[in-house]
Amino acid sequence: MKDKVYIFDTTLRDGEQSPGASMGINEKLKVALQLEKLGVDIIEAGFAVSSPVQFDAIQLIAQEVKNAVIASLARAVEKDIDAAAQALKYAQRKRIHTFIATSPIHREFKLKKTKEEILKQAVYAIQYAKQYTDDVEFSAEDATRTELDYLVEVVTAAIDAGAKTINIPDTVGYTVPSEFTKIIRTLKEKVPNINQAVLSVHCHNDLGLAVANSLAAIEAGARQVEVSVNGIGERAGNAAMEEIVMALELRKDIFGVETGIVTQEIYKTSRLIVSVTGIQVQPNKAIVGKNAFSHEAGIHQDGVLKERRTYEIMKPEQIGRTHSEIVLGRHSGKHGLQARLKELGYTIQGDDFEKVFQKFTEVADKKKAVYDDELIAIVSECLSIDMPEMLFLEHVQIMSGSNALPTATVELKKNNRIIREAAIGNGPVDAIYKAINRIAGISPELEDYGISSISIGQDAMGEAMVSLKYEGKVYSGHGSSTDVLVASAKAYLNAMNKILYLERKKEEK
Ligand SMILES: [Zn+2]
Structure with a gap:
């Protein structure tokens, strides 16, 4: 051996x-x-x-x-x-x-x-x-x-x-x-x-x-x-x-x-x-970067088509990446989704699968193709564990425009109870965050905010990332959606839930 x-x-x-x-x-x-x-x-x-x-x-x-x-x-x-x-x-x-x-x-x-x-x-x-x-x-x-x-x-x-x-x-x-x-x-x-x-x-x-x-x-x-x-x-x-x-x-x-x-x-x-x-991998990162298996130069492409080993020292499949990029659409159905998840290495059953399927249908309804990376984001979002103090996004509605005060109405779920609030902000994202603060009862400071796309194309899913500062500590959060404002709300809640968990712990003591 x-x-x-x-x-x-x-x-x-x-x-x-x-x-x-x-x-x-x-x-x-x-x-x-x-x-x-x-x-x-x-x-x-x-x-x-x-x-x-x-x-x-x-x-x-x-x-x-x-x-x-x-x-x-x-x-x-x-x-x-x-x-x-x-x-x-x-x-x-x-x-x-x-x-x-x-x-x-x-x-x-x-x-x-x-x-x-x-x-x-x-x-x-x-x-x-x-x-x-x-x-x-x-x-x-x-x-x-x-x-x-x-x-x-x-x-x-x-x-x-x-x-x-x-x-x-x-x-x-x-x-x-x-x-x-x-x-x-x-x-x-x-x-x-x-x-x-x-x-x-x-x-x-x-x-x-x-x-x-x-x-x-x-x-x-x-x-x-x-x-x-x-x-x-x-x-x-x-x-x-x-x-x-x-x-x-x-x-x-x-x-x-x-x-x-x-x-x-x-x-x-x-x-x-x-x-x-919420920390992205640089595109040229070895093994797992977006471009790690992309061949751009004509000579390289030609070589790879003739024999992959000319310019590839390993197969993407070896690390669980696939060549086929587009995966599923609105008509894929449960079988298609289950098969693709299996190919990606997930075994998800029962209620968990229903949750993933429901989320997948929502996304597929909004965009034509759901890419592997987006599917992975959906799975990781669905399979989280609930805690009693956690706030979940039910609904967000925005009013904004060149002559309107940006106003957000937010509906959150906590312990199966719906809580609703509205707020005015400097912009739509700010308005959403103020409404969430009202429900949570605390106002952390927004240290950093960013948005990036998970896959390619105009209708790609967006991923939002926030850093919140609360009582001297920084909490990060992220969330994804086909709508950048919804992604922004989810990211904020993700960080907020970390703060609320600590607050509950403090109270218990
Ligand atoms: Zn170390």
Whole structure:
């Protein structure tokens, strides 16, 4: 059997730290269930101690996900480890991921601690976490800027203390492949008990090298790689899951390793992350970008028509993309829809399917062709989990024009009750948002607003994205519709529901 590289997905933790990517608890669950289908080995579901939403999301994911290991991040302090353990209580397989910074700059300015103190704290945290689970991962934060002999010392002590996975993060995206190779090789050579743990890497993309550095580390012997879908994450992001997985898959001749990823689920996962975070993928992005399989130059097109492999190193089908773009129309019916959903990898039945079908008919009535990406957006919108405090859009009506005051009438549903409000605004979108504020009883600040089209053509579905600021925190939301004003209303409600969830949590306390 070939060597296995474990895929540790941190889309829900590090990925969510991307500005504006905050997800609601139901959205996180949806992502986790898709990650499980994708076949990731470990899902880092959040940072339990950091907020009630994080805690609740980890708890819910721990209950629902059956195969993947569920991890929570925790600083190397008792309070964090206790919270992680509590959130993970019901997980079938759980991991506590504890970390402390080891580099001189973090020791001196952030932690104000000596090398000895940090080493002691790391060992204590690992031992403390071991009372909850045998599966403890330790990260030496900012490892790539840590003195190599000190790093060897810390890693040796961490394994002695019982850490089963040792993670070497390039926290600030500073290393380069040749240097990282040297770090991993040195650890393999100089840490006497290195074979008792899995060596892991976690790379950031500040110099655009996250994937290259991760692959270099795997060649040098790392056997776990920490990634995020579409490469989202702090600042310039994390190593992109799809790029690493496909490089390992296509270049087995170089790497000689396997992953447990079902590559046909990659594209669907990528689209789900776009839809729950509102963060679009750049068109020329490797593997999952809009243009990743488009051939523009005549010579290339000619070559591809004669033999695809002339200019294509992989088939779009390998990652679950299809060549046929137009899919369904008004007359497709339930059978057509079910068949297409199946081709896209969805098994949706019963009430859920009825919901999707109803939404699909509404969209198909308004436009001739429904494209795959639009279908995926419909599915992800329909299959959300209801919470009692949530507001749903029933109806929106706008009056505006060059001589009229923009006026919106909004009807929302909450707990099966219809609530109606009207408001005047500076423009139609502003009027809608003011009417929603009246119903919700709070007025968050609109920080950012944008609209883009999901597919092509004049009648394409629009996707709206908003960022709301409320009590110092930013909440993002997104929504799609064939009508941009309806999409704008949905996006606003999506962000508003995240705020309302937190408000209810505060009241419960
Ligand atoms: Zn990170």
